[in-house]
């Protein structure tokens with residue numbers, strides 16, 4: 444049950460199922476009480492400052508009014524800007540409104556220009572936002588850009604699509620919260636696309652609703668639990684052949700750096716031997732990493748090792764020929780970068796890919812995904828989970844749709860959103876390193892799903908470790924990732940051995 448992510452349709456079903464067995468208003472009262480507790484923790488020492496509460500027209504606004512009443516009862520100066528809609532409020536929301544009015548909650552008609560708040564609470568819209576935010580609410584949301592205190596979103600930051608993490612509307616706006624307290628189950632949209640920037644730290648509050656009310660979910664937030672059972676300490680009686688051969692196939696003229704970065708990623712996360720099979724004549728060796736073995740791709744044996752194909756490969760006829768050969772091989776395969784673009788342009792290559800039975804991982808960024816799906820990148824980003832699932836079905840492979848909150852999907856629809864990583868990864872070559880790590884894990888016998896989830900988690904955690912040590916996010920370089928990924932992996936293995 445932990446880490447499950449629910450769609451709005453599923454959340455509505457959870458709501459209805461719990462609603463049926465609880466006295467009316469219970470869920471909203473619990474949501475308001477839990478949110479008030481959370482708000483008081485966030486307020487900390489600033490309890491003498493007023494709290495601004497934005498309350499919208501629906502039940503999200505009802506949660507906000509309940510929260511305000513609870514804060515007022517606790518002696519906190521709660522000021523509500525209530526923006527009701529045209530329709531009558533639900534009975535629960537009307538009751539919450541009455542409670543707030545009867546207590547010591549203050550109501551204001553407009554935002555003061557320079558409010559010195561201890562906390563701002565966003566209770567404008569939750570999972571019921573069905574269309575772009577209109578002007579009457581836009582202004583309040585835009586005003587929050589100047590706020591210097593924590594912003595707590597109730598359920599979902601207003602303006603964000605809880606299913607996709609996209610901001611609703613072509614010229615949309617959404618609250619940028621520092622924290623989100625989300626009710627009755629976590630939501631995918633808080634963790635991918637614009638979600639991470641707008642939700643801040645996410646706290647899930649189940650409101651006392653037990654597992655009997657929860658449906659099966661197809662999506663989860665990734666944790667190291669997905670691959671923890673693969674993290675075995677190395678035995679003494681082993682040799683380099685015990686840890687797999689990885690070959691990076693790529694490196695057209697002028698693009699030797701990409702396969703080298705992938706190769707370093709593979710080597711430093713533990714592959715026994717790493718080859719770089721270059722399409723065009725390139726460097727004979729890597730002076731920073733002389734353990735890598737360089738070969739010409741044309742006469743390189745593609746069978747019997749794990750292949751990572753695509754980094755810096757270009758789109759030449761020989762690239763296509765090599766890709767077709769790799770797709771037809773029985774080798775575990777990671778397909779990255781130019782190889783994905785080639786497949787997007789060739790129904791023949793796509794058919795060869797879909798016919799594979801050996802483990803296969805595809806690592807598109809949104810533009811490569813768009814080429815594979817015949818869409819534009821905006822359409823991919825508008826629903827990253829669906830795009831990843833569509834690609835997994837189309838290619839019969841495990842897909843990592845990269846970007847903030849990478850989405851990993853397999854053909855049966857199972858989906859994980861990766862929670863690690865940061866904007867330091869938005870730098871040339873970081874995707875090559877990820878492809879190399881995927882290759883190493885496949886080479887050590889991890890199934891594609893676990894290798895993809897594990898590599899993405901470790902790659903993101905490597906960037907987080909670098910940032911924690913002052914290396915980035917600004918100026919983090921892809922070449923720094925392999926050593927950090929090595930540190931993360933060794934820490935995970937030690938923790939697993941300690942039973943943590």
Ligand SMILES: NC(=O)C1=CN([C@@H]2O[C@H](COP(=O)(O)OP(=O)(O)OC[C@H]3O[C@@H](n4cnc5c(N)ncnc54)[C@H](OP(=O)(O)O)[C@@H]3O)[C@@H](O)[C@H]2O)[C@@H](O)CC1
Nearest residue numbers: 470471474501502503568569570571572573574575576598
């Ligand atoms: N029910 C329960 O048991 C529990 C519910 N909970 C809470 O309820 C939330 C869901 O409540 P909700 O369904 O009322 O939706 P909500 O997000 O408040 O917004 C809908 C309102 O906004 C309106 N509206 C929509 N778009 C608009 C726009 N662009 N511009 C203007 N108006 C717009 C829409 O009007 P309409 O579309 O009908 O015109 C409607 O009035 C959920 O996120 C959680 O916080 C928790 O307390 C747990 C228990």
Ligand SMILES: Nc1ncnc2c1ncn2[C@@H]1O[C@H](COP(=O)(O)OP(=O)(O)O)[C@@H](O)[C@H]1O
Nearest residue numbers: 808845846847865866868869871872873874875
């Ligand atoms: N803002 C971000 N937050 C988290 N991860 C990111 C961000 N931007 C990029 N990444 C990650 O960095 C990598 C970039 O890969 P890619 O776009 O293929 O770059 P390149 O082709 O230069 O290697 C992917 O793993 C992606 O998920």
Ligand SMILES: [K+]
Nearest residue numbers: 565568599601
């Ligand atoms: K909200």
